[in-house]
Amino acid sequence: MAAAVASSCCASTSARPLLRPTFCRSGNPWWACGGRKKTRPLSISATAAASPSEVDFAGSDTAGADDDAVASLKIKLLSAVSGLNRGLAASQEDLDRADAAARELEAAAGGPVDLENDMDKLQGRWRLVYSSAFSSRTLGGSRPGPPTGRLLPITLGQVFQRIDVVSKDFDNIVEVELGAPWPLPPVELTATLAHKFEIVGTSGIKITFDKTTVKTKGNLSQLPPLEVPRIPDNLRPPSNTGSGEFKVTYLDGDTRITRGDRGELRVFVIS
Structure with a gap:
């Protein structure tokens, strides 16, 4: 999910x-x-x-040991969430195991994330590997969303977050497959939920919804993107305000852990 250039430099000096x-x-x-x-x-x-x-030279040895410990804990966390279909197949035991592994990694980081100094680490396209809220069997997690399973022929594909720290764009990108009556093939599409974000405190992020764009894939990939009309604010449910807040509890060059305003644990890896 820290480089040890300084420690490796010192280690080579300490060899003589x-x-x-x-x-x-x-x-x-x-x-x-x-x-x-x-x-x-x-x-x-x-x-x-x-x-x-x-x-x-003791500091460099300690830094190397800390880096090894963090790398081991990252592997432990990713092992705990593997095979859970991003949390859709998670049982309560799986949820507890993933939460415990995440807390170990958060503690090993040695303190809260400081986004004011580490803003550049947010930059990029991140792939969601786990969300505790998906165990509710809805694509909206702890927020209202379409259910998965047999009620609707919806298959969730990859989920990404694309973050641009310069323009303050924060896009949730969801790949979805919609079933169709036989003999028609399923419809593959990508929904992009565009947001703007701002830093709250030292480790918090607040996102504000902008728009949703849907683009078809596969046989229908030549169709132009479709912007989904936004629900008027006076008709929007109180639980769906179009914004949300979460805290980044662990962040390095390839791994990110966040905890949402509704207790949702998410784990991302750089894509």
Whole structure:
């Protein structure tokens, strides 16, 4: 889901002891005696007197150990959510296991996410690998949405989030397959729910809905995109305000964890 360039640099320096020149029998430095350079390690007292940047290698070892621990916890989390169909097939036991693994990774990060300094890490296209709210068996998660299963012939495909930190665009992209009566093939389409976002506090994100665009795929891919009319605000259900808030609880170059305003846990990987 942190690079260790600094630690690897320090580790290569620590592979050899600090050296200082010795002296020949006359008491002069080695270069005044015409002999070959001889060196010996600095004494403990001399090493202790050196600057921290020269002798403090323990920090790099600790950083490497921390990076290994985080990498292990990321694997543990992704293993916990694998095979759950992004959460649609999750049982209560699966939900608990995924939540516990996410909390371990969040704790290993050493503190809350600071989006003011790490805004660039949000940039890109992220693939959703798990949502705890999908266990409710609706495509809207904890919010109103079409049900999955036999009631409607809807098959959920990949789900992405496309974030542009410059334009403040935040798009939820959902691939869906709609069943059709035999012998007609199913209809494949991609729905893009466009939002604008803003940072709230240090780790919070607030998104405000803009519009929904639907584009067909497969045999119907030549059809132009269709913008779905927006429901007027006075007809919109109170539970569907068009905006939402969540916190980014873990973020690095390839993994992101968020916790929503309705307790929803989501796990993303960079795509």
